[in-house]
Amino acid sequence: MRVVVLASGRGSNLEALIEAQRCGELPIRIVGVLSDKATARALDLARNHDIAAIHIDPRTFADRAAFDAALFSRITELEPELIVLAGFMRILTPQAIQPWLGRIINIHPSLLPLYPGLHTHRRALEAGDSRHGASVHFVTAELDGGPVIARTVIDVLADDSEESLALRLLAKEHHLLCSCVGLIASGQIGWSDGAATSNDPALTLPLQIDDEF
Ligand code: GRF
Numbered sequence: 001m002r003v004v005v006l007a008s009g010r011g012s013n014l015e016a017l018i019e020a021q022r023c024g025e026l027p028i029r030i031v032g033v034l035s036d037k038a039t040a041r042a043l044d045l046a047r048n049h050d051i052a053a054i055h056i057d058p059r060t061f062a063d064r065a066a067f068d069a070a071l072f073s074r075i076t077e078l079e080p081e082l083i084v085l086a087g088f089m090r091i092l093t094p095q096a097i098q099p100w101l102g103r104i105i106n107i108h109p110s111l112l113p114l115y116p117g118l119h120t121h122r123r124a125l126e127a128g129d130s131r132h133g134a135s136v137h138f139v140t141a142e143l144d145g146g147p148v149i150a151r152t153v154i155d156v157l158a159d160d161s162e163e164s165l166a167l168r169l170l171a172k173e174h175h176l177l178c179s180c181v182g183l184i185a186s187g188q189i190g191w192s193d194g195a196a197t198s199n200d201p202a203l204t205l206p207l208q209i210d211d212e213f
Contacts, residue, residue: 001185004032004080006071006088011042013086013107016174017181018049026178027185032078034071036090052078058090068096082184085139086177094141102191104139105184107177109169111151112137116144121162121169132156132165134173135206136180138196147196149189150207152176172210179209 005014014033020026033046034054046053054074061067067090075083085106097104110120112135124132133153140146152172156165183189189205190197196205 001028001081003028005084007042008089020178068093109134121165148206
């Protein structure tokens with residue numbers, strides 16, 4: 001399965017996908033990484049693995065729609081079967097998403113539908129939650145609001161800070177994302193009529209995926 005990854009920063013989820021591809025654990029080929037940030041480590045990771053690394057600078061476009069048009073034009077050239085948002089920090093316009101519905105997923109660091117948007121770890125701590133986690137979902141026009149494919153869950157510890165919670169969750173995110181990409185690549189999870197679907201009666205969506213990668 002041809003995969004394009006969009007990332008704005010560190011790229012640790014991209015790194016997990018690259019590693020899983022390299023080890024033959026995922027039947028995917030990452031054919032491009034696109035970023036809105038020239039200095040994103042994700043772009044360096046792509047270059048180091050001979051993957052097309054494309055920076056598109058939002059400041060050179062009149063508005064969000066023009067940026068998205070340029071972004072998706074480059075994506076289309078790469079002919080992906082799946083687009084993975086892995087720490088891509090820009091909101092996409094519904095017009096840009098529409099042709100790709102069912103073929104774009106995002107990883108979000110909360111137990112969706114809890115805490116769409118930013119500062120999810122802080123919000124979980126402030127709410128006194130005993131559990132926190134991350135979700136992979138199909139992207140729709142609603143921010144962090146598309147159908148959830150799978151979640152991973154961790155306990156919140158009494159002495160957790162935003163940083164400790166984020167760090168502990170990140171290792172689980174990598175496994176969650178790789179698992180979801182694998183399920184989509186193998187055809188076990190798909191998209192139909194605006195919903196995530198499974199062709200395996202044993203799989204009840206959303207899945208809970210909790211092993212470390
Ligand atoms: C992850 O926490 C992901 O859930 C969120 O952004 C972060 C990206 O981390 N959407 P990385 O760039 O993959 O290391």
